[in-house]
Amino acid sequence: MDPVIVVGAGPVGLALSLALARHAVPSLVLDSTDGNPPPRAARSCVLRPDTAAVLPTLPGLRWRSWRTQRRAQQVDTVDLVPEQAPVHIEQHALERTLRDALAKEKLARVITDSHVDLLEQDANGVTAHTRGPSGTWWRGSYAVGCDGARSMVRKLLGVRFPGRTAVERHAVAALRVRLPWEEGEYDKDGVWEQGSVGSALLHRDPGGVPGEVTARPLPGGRWRLDWLLSPRGDLVTPEEMLERVADTLAVWSEEALKEAAKAVVPANGGPAGAGRRGAGAEDGGGSSGIGPYELVDTGVHTAHQRLARHWRVDRVFLAGDAAHLTGALGVQSVDEGLRDASNLAWKLALTWHHGHGAAAETLLDSYETERRGAMVARLRAVDQALPVVRRGGGLRALLPGGGARAHLGLLTDGHLGRGLLGAPPAYARTPLAPARASVDEVPVGTAPGAPVCDVPVTAADGSQGDLHDWLGGPGGELLVLLVAPGTGVWDSRHWLTAGMMPELASTVAGLPLRATLLVTESYPGAAAHTVLAVRADGHLAAAFPAGRSGALRVCAEAVRGGAHS
Template identity: 85%
Template sequence: MDPVIIVGAGPVGLALSLALARHAVPSLVLDSTDGNPPPRAARTCVLRPDTAAVLPALPGLRWRSWRTQRRTQLVDQVDIAPDQAPVHVEQHALERTLRSALADQKLARIVTGSHVDLLEQDTDGVTVHTRGPSGTWWRGSYAVGCDGARSMVRKLLGVRFPGRTAVERHAVAALRVQLPWEEGEYDEEGAWEPGDVGSALLHRDPGGTPGEVTARPLAGGRWRLDWLLPPRGDLVTPEEMLERVADTLAVWSEESLKSATAARTTAIAAAAAPVRRKAAGVGWRETGTGTEDAGASGGIGPYELVDTGVHTVHQRLARHWRVNRAFLAGDAAHLTGALGVQSVDEGLRDAANLAWKLALAWHHGHGPAADTLLDSYETERRGAMAARLRAVDQALPVVRGGGGLRALLPGGGTRTHLGLLTDGHLGRGLLGAPPAYARTPLTPPRGSIGEVPVGTAPGAPVCDVPVTATDGSRGNLHDWLGGPGGELLVMLVAPGTGVWDSRHWLTAGMMPELAASVEALPLRATLLVAESYPGAAAHTVLAVRADGHLAAAFPAGRPNALRSCAERVRGGAHG
């Protein structure tokens, strides 16, 4: 059968190709570039932990906290558990990691310098033409446009892309610098050893210096700084960008020195012996003869300007995400990014949602069940993005208008502004949390298979609990997502199994019957066992889709319920 043609080799197109290969589906990626993404430290993305979990190991940085402050006054701090920490990575590094992983996949092929100018469909597949000296025609089973905001695939399909332009605009700079919120200590030679770092969302008075700034750490001792600009305004000249950097660092340096002075006074009074410490303002060390500032004169020290740019956020949503055998994903389908919403993360969720559905249709044929299954991609993902954009539209007047930034101060009014911005940047709440596909056609109707309640609602993302496979391998549930476990994961909650070798319980109790039921399902499935799952009673079975969303939960010992759930997941009838 012909491969899936993916137009566009950004993070979404590359991730989709990798996911298809893991589902044993060949793909052809038509890349309009030369295959070498230029390094741009000011172009980064923040990925939720469950999004990053199904990707190859990334050269990114996980945050440990999120701070919001106004000058020296800390307004709020959110400490982030390691398993909930987002990953901040440069987009070119993400793309290169995915390209490297695809180089090891025999089912994936990338063709550079391929500019698509025609797309035709028939009942059996698609034909795509790329321009060049002689032109080339490519035949595929399906086509997916992952070719960005100016998507040629979307234009060739005649799909409208309504929305709003310039919702937000930011001046962006990437610096190599030691900022006050970086934790660490000095080694024996006096060199600074960075430790965990947090991120700071700093608010200033409108019109003040440096205005509203977001500082987010990157790997390698670098930070990305974003200054909020008027949605529509003059271009930011290089001189203005340098002034912004200098003014911002000057303010932070002054504040950090004040904090360090206060910390130094307290430390010297309390120190009876030489002790190493960390200061909240700037790094400093205490010696037997006194305390020395870590930074150069100025509190922060020298910096290196690595990259700059201006990022303009638009909000758009394609009218349709599927036209017969052609699909849209990523920026070709939606534009987001205001109030911290992460557009690349959302695009990667498109790829995860679509990959296993294309795999089922590719392996089992394009019939009525496949149509239902493939239609669910638009139902689920477009519905989720429409809800996200509505939430942003409702939040923008609250965050950017009304009481202004002063409302973020304790006693200064509502703290809704702070909560909304934090949610967007950390991937929580209405602006950031992973969506639940409550109305998906792939979830069995309530009461049809005797479901039982667990801590996750049907259609919502599952928790990443420790599991054991039938071959004895152990890991977390997310390790089997994205293709390695197939199109369906069947997880039995069986307390006590974690302390026994799998050989002792694989042939005991209900395991043989359940294993046989999983083996007989009409799709590729993997049986896993967990000691526990939030809200689930012992001997509960959870059916989990390949994108990590719960299909259903029901008592063990019901093979008909399991089969009905699997049929529903693949777009067929249910019992």
């Protein structure tokens, strides 16, 4: 068959092509740029842990904690363990990492300076035309428009893109600076060396002045600072940007000086402040914890809310910003686009490898059902939260406690990937679930359709790792996970021939899609000898008792869009 045509070489298009290659599907990425994204430190993205887990190793920085503060008072601190910490990375660095990974894939090809201006479909595939001196025609089995908010693919399909503009607007500055709460040390040349993790801050009304600023660490001793602006205000001049930076750093410096004064150790029983200073409160600029700064990059980020009416038109799909625009209240648009790619890749792969028919149509239609449904819920949650967070309307009716703590709690959810504003979606009403009563399902700690927990697993060949290591293509379109306490102390060649394993292994080998059998010592909320069927995008298809070969076959048929028994 012809390759899948991916239009657009941003993070979503590149990640989709990489996922297709791992599912043994060839792809052709039509890149309208020269392939060298300009470095922009002020253009960064935050990836949730489960999203980052299926990508190549990223040169980003994980947050150690997230602090919220109002004026000089700390409201809350959320400590983050590595497996729960978001990854903050510049977008050009993310794209470069994905391009480098694609360069090693024989099934992926990126064509630069290729502007798509025509798209045609027939019963067997898609033809795309890229403009140039002579023009070039490209033939593919399917096409996916990952070409951003001004998507040419969406326009060629005639799909409407309704929504709201300028829901939120932020002034953005990237600095190289040492902030008071940052961990690290100076090298022998006096250059500050940042640690491998950092603590982010959301500050409401800094210095008593109404407003909001977030400080999020990046690799290389840099920080991204975002100031909330009025949605439709005037342009931000360079002078105004410098003033914002100076005023914010002055507030944090003053707060650090006050904290340092509290750490003064009285000498000979004298009054506080009369003795020597505590650690980290040296005289001079070091006493504030903020040294000289370098302004690396600036910009203005405007968050829109739009949703394409359709995400599939026959053999052409939309993903990422071509399908939806988000970004208000900390919702991460790149992360949502990468979820589109993860959801679509394995479905295209199944159809590409196993032909067409009613099952394939159900499978491909489920992409729009699941992902568009998830984005409808996300945008609705933002619409409901905006008046609460920005204007205080209806707060006490919606949230217990009220006040600044509740406002900042909602913003924390968006930034950290929690709650309605940030948590990964659960596809509870997916058409790919087994028909009710067709499978004797058992409850586990993950609801059907929700993302599975990342637990240590062992494969049939004895290789070990975490469950997420097998997602995104390496494990196929379905992972079959058996909860079997005690297997960790045995060599796989022993437990593979014991008990129910031979029958389960034989069933997995005979499923109508590429599947991998894995074993784990335990899974949250699951009893021993429970089998979990996990889709390639990490969402739970079903859980049932081991020894039910028929249930596993029914589940596999449902996942591939087939008829339910």
